[in-house]
Amino acid sequence: MATVEVKHLTKRFDGNATPAVDDLDLATGEGEYLVLLGPSGCGKTTLLRLIAGLEQPTEGEVFIGGEPMVGLPPRARKIAMVFQSYALYPHKTARRNIEFPLRAAGMASDERARKVEWASELLGITRLLDRRPRHLSGGERQRVALARALVREPDVFLLDEPLSNLDAKLRATARDDLKQFQDRVGTTTIYVTHDQVEAMGLGDRIAVMAEGRIRQLGTPFEVYDDPADTFVATFLGSPPMNMVARNDVTVGFRPESLLPKGVVEADADAVSVAFDVSRVEYLGAERQVIGTVEGLGPPTRAIALLPANVAAPVPAGETSDFVVRGADLRFFDKATGLRASRMVL
Amino acid sequence: MTEGRRRYLLDREGVLGPLLLAPAVVYILALVGIPFFLAVGYSLSDVTVGDPSFDYVGLRNFRAVLDDPVFLRALRNSLFITVVTMVLVLVLGKILALVLVQDFRGKWLVRFLVLLPWTTPVSLATIAWLWLLDSLFSPIDWTLRWLGLLEGNLHWLGNDTLAMASVIAVQVWRIVPLAAVIISAGLIAIPPDINDAAEVDGAGFWRKLFQVTIPLTAPVMAVATLFGAILVFTDLSVVYVLTRGGPVDATQTLPTWAFFRGIQGGDLAQGAAVALFLLPLLVAMAVLILRAVRRMETM
Numbered sequence: 001m002a003t004v005e006v007k008h009l010t011k012r013f014d015g016n017a018t019p020a021v022d023d024l025d026l027a028t029g030e031g032e033y034l035v036l037l038g039p040s041g042c043g044k045t046t047l048l049r050l051i052a053g054l055e056q057p058t059e060g061e062v063f064i065g066g067e068p069m070v071g072l073p074p075r076a077r078k079i080a081m082v083f084q085s086y087a088l089y090p091h092k093t094a095r096r097n098i099e100f101p102l103r104a105a106g107m108a109s110d111e112r113a114r115k116v117e118w119a120s121e122l123l124g125i126t127r128l129l130d131r132r133p134r135h136l137s138g139g140e141r142q143r144v145a146l147a148r149a150l151v152r153e154p155d156v157f158l159l160d161e162p163l164s165n166l167d168a169k170l171r172a173t174a175r176d177d178l179k180q181f182q183d184r185v186g187t188t189t190i191y192v193t194h195d196q197v198e199a200m201g202l203g204d205r206i207a208v209m210a211e212g213r214i215r216q217l218g219t220p221f222e223v224y225d226d227p228a229d230t231f232v233a234t235f236l237g238s239p240p241m242n243m244v245a246r247n248d249v250t251v252g253f254r255p256e257s258l259l260p261k262g263v264v265e266a267d268a269d270a271v272s273v274a275f276d277v278s279r280v281e282y283l284g285a286e287r288q289v290i291g292t293v294e295g296l297g298p299p300t301r302a303i304a305l306l307p308a309n310v311a312a313p314v315p316a317g318e319t320s321d322f323v324v325r326g327a328d329l330r331f332f333d334k335a336t337g338l339r340a341s342r343m344v345l
Numbered sequence: 346m347t348e349g350r351r352r353y354l355l356d357r358e359g360v361l362g363p364l365l366l367a368p369a370v371v372y373i374l375a376l377v378g379i380p381f382f383l384a385v386g387y388s389l390s391d392v393t394v395g396d397p398s399f400d401y402v403g404l405r406n407f408r409a410v411l412d413d414p415v416f417l418r419a420l421r422n423s424l425f426i427t428v429v430t431m432v433l434v435l436v437l438g439k440i441l442a443l444v445l446v447q448d449f450r451g452k453w454l455v456r457f458l459v460l461l462p463w464t465t466p467v468s469l470a471t472i473a474w475l476w477l478l479d480s481l482f483s484p485i486d487w488t489l490r491w492l493g494l495l496e497g498n499l500h501w502l503g504n505d506t507l508a509m510a511s512v513i514a515v516q517v518w519r520i521v522p523l524a525a526v527i528i529s530a531g532l533i534a535i536p537p538d539i540n541d542a543a544e545v546d547g548a549g550f551w552r553k554l555f556q557v558t559i560p561l562t563a564p565v566m567a568v569a570t571l572f573g574a575i576l577v578f579t580d581l582s583v584v585y586v587l588t589r590g591g592p593v594d595a596t597q598t599l600p601t602w603a604f605f606r607g608i609q610g611g612d613l614a615q616g617a618a619v620a621l622f623l624l625p626l627l628v629a630m631a632v633l634i635l636r637a638v639r640r641m642e643t644m
Binding site: 049052053054073074075079080081083084085086087088089090091100101103104105148152 | 538539542543544545546547548552556557561
């Protein structure tokens with residue numbers, strides 16, 4: 001097992017003015033599940049490929065287990081990678097696919113067989129071993145790809161959106177499996193995704209990335225509850241955090257914090273707002289209320305998320321009194337977008 | 346009403362389809378079908394250039410051809426040249442393809458130069474080779490002499506082995522570009538993730554080449570090989586320009602022997618019989634090509 005650390009890592013591609021990865025520092029803990037989360041084009045996959053050795057950095061350093069890695073090919077790095085497309089060898093059976101890294105390492109055949117059996121049992125694919133990838137379903141392919149990564153017992157797992165090719169239903173169970181699997185093997189894992197639900201559910205910590213930099217690194221609770229800037233605040237959460245401009249700060253509050261007056265016990269710093277409701281969407285477990293908040297700053301569009309057990313009537317087309325508790329308000333500097341100190345409104 | 350119907354006649358697939366296909370069908374019938382059946386007819390007759398009247402003689406021509414030691418030599422040479430050429434083409438074409446898919450400065454120039462032999466007319470290029478292999482003024486000999494590796498001349502086209510080697514060299518030279526382009530298309534079609542996966546999985550250059558790249562491009566390589574084999578197997582110009590089949594039939598091939606027999610010797614019937622021996626082998630190669638293509642579709 002090992003930690004991964006990158007220092008001042010920069011990657012520029014020819015013909016691109018802005019670097020894909022921009023002077024980035026990041027360090028994982030031992031056995032940590034670290035998720036790189038960000039919109040497409042934010043550099044998260046490039047960062048992963050730099051760690052894997054599939055790209056060479058323009059500047060900066062990569063360490064795995066404390067050893068400098070820049071200049072070494074992927075095969076010298078004791079890493080295993082699962083690709084978005086799974087990248088199984090189409091002309092080889094599942095068994096041959098899983099065996100491939102072991103053969104490359106020159107392992108004896110009986111030991112190889114034992115390892116393949118161990119990995120395929122762990123992932124529940126023993127009966128699929130003699131099939132070719134084309135005869136496997138998406139979920140089965142993903143497991144074969146994981147088994148291929150697992151057999152080598154690498155120091156680090158690198159996973160590049162391994163769930164994004166699965167349909168929504170399968171994705172939920174695959175996510176469960178992935179988490180259990182990592183708990184069992186306990187290997188340091190770096191997981192790239194653009195899906196915040198995956199990131200929140202799987203990560204010990206999440207690194208939220210944008211434009212080649214890490215905007216915030218923290219536990220799922222930290223990045224959601226106390227976002228470092230307006231980008232993180234609006235990227236995480238669905239619907240995103242409501243933002244209201246007020247003098248030289250931006251005031252943010254989560255949709256689930258905007259509640260009808262009387263539903264929550266207002267704390268000392270609570271603010272009351274007039275919520276001019278334009279539309280109510282009934283979503284089963286909750287109601288999504290869309291409207292304009294007034295009284296905090298200039299009238300601003302906002303969304304409130306009311307759990308099903310909040311029965312207070314919120315008629316569309318009328319203005320209702322809503323409350324946000326003071327503890328649920330977040331403040332950002334209007335000019336820089338960075339988190340500002342708390343204040344009382 | 347009928348006026349309107351006629352106006353939309355070309356919109357009907359049943360009309361437009363055959364109409365568009367017709368030129369191709371006429372072309373194939375006129376330039377492939379008729380000569381083919383004519384050749385089959387001639388091979389069963391006693392037609393000569395001097396006496397074009399058709400008399401059926403059964404398989405007499407085929408018996409005569411099979412008893413002819415020159416024919417057997419030509420058949421052997423044809424197979425030998427084709428097989429050796431294709432082995433070399435495959436190896437060199439694969440290497441060239443691996444170079445062509447890399448990114449480097451001046452790539453377009455290299456591509457252009459690689460394709461040049463393919464775009465030059467065969468007979469014209471072969472004449473250039475004729476000068477290169479000249480018994481007195483060969484620049485190859487000159488270079489070898491200059492390097493101190495040779496005294497005197499090699500007589501490239503005057504010696505059995507060297508003449509054969511020369512024919513094969515020219516065939517390889519003109520088929521390699523085609524093979525390289527076809528194979529590089531196959532290489533480009535390999536998903537980049539698979540190459541990355543092989544690298545992460547610890548495969549070095551040779552393992553990647555033999556375990557991943559070659560198996561994945563096998564169908565494309567098969568197509569390139571078979572196309573090349575057909576071009577070499579049926580080629581007349583290289584041997585005709587370079588050696589006229591000589592010295593003493595050492596480089597005689599089926600197409601040249603059929604030509605010398607049928608056209609220059611005037612025995613159209615025997616020439617046709619010789620040429621028809623190409624047919625079973627060509628049919629076999631065509632079937633293999635179609636199979637390889639089908640394998641590509643299901644992969």
